Amino acid sequence: MNYIVLDLEWNQAGDRHNKDFGLPFEILEIGAVKLNRKMKVIDTFDEIIKPQIYHSIHYITTKIINMDKTDFENGRPFSEVMEQFLDWCGRDYVFCIWGTLDLTELQRNMIYYGMDELSKGPLMYFDIQKFFSMTYEDGKLRRSLEWAVDYLHIKKDIPFHRAYSDAYYTAKVFKIIDSYKPEIEKYVSYDVFMIPQNKRQEVHANFRTYSKYISREFPDKNTAIEDKEVSSTKCYLCGRNAKKQMKWFSVNGKNYFCLAICKKHGYLKGKVRMKKADDGNVYVIKTLKLIDEEAAQEIRDKQDKLRLQRLEKRHSKKERTD
Numbered sequence: 092m093n094y095i096v097l098d099l100e101w102n103q104a105g106d107r108h109n110k111d112f113g114l115p116f117e118i119l120e121i122g123a124v125k126l127n128r129k130m131k132v133i134d135t136f137d138e139i140i141k142p143q144i145y146h147s148i149h150y151i152t153t154k155i156i157n158m159d160k161t162d163f164e165n166g167r168p169f170s171e172v173m174e175q176f177l178d179w180c181g182r183d184y185v186f187c188i189w190g191t192l193d194l195t196e197l198q199r200n201m202i203y204y205g206m207d208e209l210s211k212g213p214l215m216y217f218d219i220q221k222f223f224s225m226t227y228e229d230g231k232l233r234r235s236l237e238w239a240v241d242y243l244h245i246k247k248d249i250p251f252h253r254a255y256s257d258a259y260y261t262a263k264v265f266k267i268i269d270s271y272k273p274e275i276e277k278y279v280s281y282d283v284f285m286i287p288q289n290k291r292q293e294v295h296a297n298f299r300t301y302s303k304y305i306s307r308e309f310p311d312k313n314t315a316i317e318d319k320e321v322s323s324t325k326c327y328l329c330g331r332n333a334k335k336q337m338k339w340f341s342v343n344g345k346n347y348f349c350l351a352i353c354k355k356h357g358y359l360k361g362k363v364r365m366k367k368a369d370d371g372n373v374y375v376i377k378t379l380k381l382i383d384e385e386a387a388q389e390i391r392d393k394q395d396k397l398r399l400q401r402l403e404k405r406h407s408k409k410e411r412t413d
C-alpha cells in the first residue's frame with residue numbers, strides 16, 4: 092500500500108450572485124506526493140486546472156493569490172487532470188490530507204463533472220493535522236501546516252500555499268510522525284461526502300479509546316435515535332451490551348447523550364451527532380467512550396438541568412393560561 096499525500100487549491104465565487112451551488116469551491120490545482128510503505132517518495136504529481144466556472148480569483152482564496160490568472164488559463168479541464176491523477180494513484184493507497192476539507196471538495200468536483208464516485212460510502216483517510224496534534228499536542232488543537240513545519244525544524248526550501256508544496260511539506264511532517272509513532276495510523280478519519288446508503292456501507296470503527304459509528308440515512312431525527320443500531324451502547328473493549336442508565340436525550344436537538352455501564356469496564360458515554368444530508372434526510376455519527384465517575388455525573392447533571400428547564404417552562408406556561 093502507498094500513501095498519497097494530497098493537497099488542493101480551489102477558488103470560489105466573488106459574491107453570492109455568481110455562486111454555483113452545485114460547486115461552491117472549484118478546484119484549480121492538484122498536488123500530491125506518493126510515498127511507499129517505507130515512507131520513501133516514489134513519485135510526485137503537480138497539475139493546474141483550467142477554471143470552468145469562476146474566472147476571477149477571489150480574494151478569500153488567499154492561498155492561491157500569488158498565482159497569475161494566466162497560469163490557470165493554460166491548465167487542463169478538471170476531468171482530464173483528475174483521470175490522470177487517479178491513474179497515477181494506482182490501486183492500493185490511502186489518502187493523507189492536512190485537515191478535513193480536501194476529500195469532500197475533491198469528490199464534489201468529481202460528481203459535478205459527472206465522474207464516477209471515489210468510494211461507495213465514507214472514504215477512509217489519514218488526517219495528518221490530527222496526527223500532528225495527537226503526537227505533539229492534546230489531540231484537539233489544530234495547527235497550520237507551516238506551524239508544524241517550524242515545530243519539527245523541517246527545512247523550508249520551497250514556498251508554501253501551492254498544492255504541490257503543501258503536499259510536499261505534509262509528507263515531510265507525516266514521515267517524522269510515522270517514524271516516531273507508527274501506531275498513529277490506527278487513528279483513521281472518514282470523509283462523509285458519500286453518506287452510507289445501506290447497512291453494508293456503514294462505518295464501525297474501534298479506536299481502543301473510543302468507538303465511532305457512521306450510520307445510513309434516516310427520514311428524521313426521531314427515527315434515527317430510535318433505530319436499534321444507533322441507540323445501542325455496546326462496549327468497544329469487550330463487545331458486551333452496556334446497560335443504559337438513561338434514555339438518549341438531546342440538549343439542542345443536534346447532539347444526543349446517553350450514559351451506560353459495562354459490567355466489566357465501567358461507565359460508557361454515548362454521543363450522537365445528527366447530521367443533515369443534502370436530500371433533507373439525516374444520518375448520525377455516534378461515539379462511545381469509557382469515562383470515569385466524575386464525567387458520568389456530568390451527564391446526569393446535564394440531564395437533570397434539562398428536565399428542570401422543561402418543568403419550569405411548562406409551569407410558567409400554565410401560570411400564563413390560568
Ligand SMILES: [Zn+2]
Binds near residue numbers: 327353355356
Ligand atoms: Zn466492556
